[in-house]
Amino acid sequence: MKLINTTDAVGxxxxxxxxxxxxxxxxxxxxxKGHIVTEEDIPVLLSVGKEHLYVWEKDENMLHENEAAQILYEVCKNEHMSPTPVKEGKIELIADVDGVFKVDVERLEAVNSLDDIMIATRHNNFPVKKGDKLAGTRIIPLVIEKERMEQVRQVAGDKPLLALLPYQKKKVGIVTTGSEVYHGRIKDAFGPVIRDKLAEYDAQVLGQTIVDDNQEMITGAIRSWLDQGADMVVCTGGMSVDPDDLTPSSIKALGGEIVTYGAPVLPGAMFLLSYVNGNIPVMGLPGCVMYAARTIFDLVLPRVMAGEQLTKKDLVKLGHGGLCLGCKPCHYPYCSFGKGE
Structure with a gap:
């Protein structure tokens, strides 16, 4: 391309x-881009402050910003996301489904470390809705060397930088522990909260079992839901260190893998995550889930509903950004809670 005076740009x-x-x-x-300037265009161009213009000179070693944006889109794109039409050298990616947005942060940073390159995304593990904007791509200058864009491909590698995991329709059983609820001394307040949160992901609640502070009853209730085809079991109550709180030991008695009992998140430090039969999550929820607007459960639930099997390291990472500030009104997920990565 070359720089010319606007008054000399006709043709x-x-x-x-x-x-x-x-x-x-x-x-x-x-x-x-691509418009052939006419005599009538000159006053319009001057009115928007363009006294000089870049006009195209084809160079086999260079790419226009629109062509470069297409390459950046290609290193990002994955299933369940679509591009917007290229505009002013920018392509955005839009969610085709509800789900959890995933970013390979390390490789994204490597690409963005290259001069004149930019890819901006939402946070890793962000819950999104169909139609949400996921990322935007463009180069900084108007044209860029083909060699630079080949470097982008090499740094990004063969795997897409982004992914979108759609929510799966899971069948869920709820087990509520507590002698005070079991004997009718107080009304259960936990069940409605859990049902409301599960409804956000269109989960099928198979039912709720209320049991006494008895390990055999708790373990038996969990097994019963598993036998009825539950893809996930959520246990409420009995999660503290009091002598009558037996939910953690009851979950352990199932013989599954305990990923963690305890998480670096507030509210939600006494959270338990385990997997039974290899991949069926059984969670123990602390009391804060019943009364706090957002807790550890809100950080873990979207990823579980998207079919992700979490590890101890995944839970450890939540500590950075894991302090909920209890804002009123609550703006989650459009806040810092759980956005440490």
């Missing part, structure tokens, strides 16, 4: 969009 081909900004009215291109 030349624009190599970039010309944007007009009128605050509160419009921000759009008055002329698109």
């Amino acid at each position: 030349h081909v624009l190599c970039h969009d010309i944007t007009q900004i009128i605050p509160g009215v419009t921000k759009d291109a008055v002329f698109r």
Whole structure:
């Protein structure tokens, strides 16, 4: 491309969009890349402050910003996401389904470390809805060396930088522990909260079993839901260190893998995650889930509903950003809670 005076541009081909900004009215291109400038265009170009223009000179060693944006999109794209039309050298990726958005942060940072390259995304593990914007890509200059874009491909590797895991329709059993609820001394307040949270992911609640503070009863109730085809069991109550709180030991008695009893998140430190029969999550929820707007359960549930099998390391990472500030009104997930990565 070359730089010329706007008054000398008649007959030349624009190599970039010309944007007009009128605050509160419009921000759009008055002329698109590829437009051949006419005599009538000159006053319009001058009115938007363009006294000089870049016009296209084809160079086999260079790529236009739109072509480069397409390459950046290609290293990002994955299933369940679609691109917007390229505009002013930018392509955005849009969610095709509800699910959990995943970012390979280390490789994203490596790509963004290259000069003149930018890919901006939502946070890793962000719960998104169909139609949400996931990422945007573009280069900084108007044109860039082909060699640089080949370097982008090499640094990014063969695997897409982004992924979107759709929510799975899971069948869930609820087990509520506590002598005070079992004997009818107080009304259960935990069940409705859990049902509401599961409804956000269109889960099928098979039912709720209320049991006494008895290990055999708790373990038996969990096994019963598993036998009835539950893909997940959520246990409420009995999660502290009091002598009558037997939910953790009852879950351990199932013989599954205990990923963690305790998590670096507030509210939610006494959370327990285990897997039975290899991949069926059985969770023990602390009392805070019943009364706090957002807790450890809200950080873990989307990922579990998307079919992700969490590890101890996944839970440890939640400590950075794992302090809920209890804002009123609550803005989760559009806040810092759980966004440490």
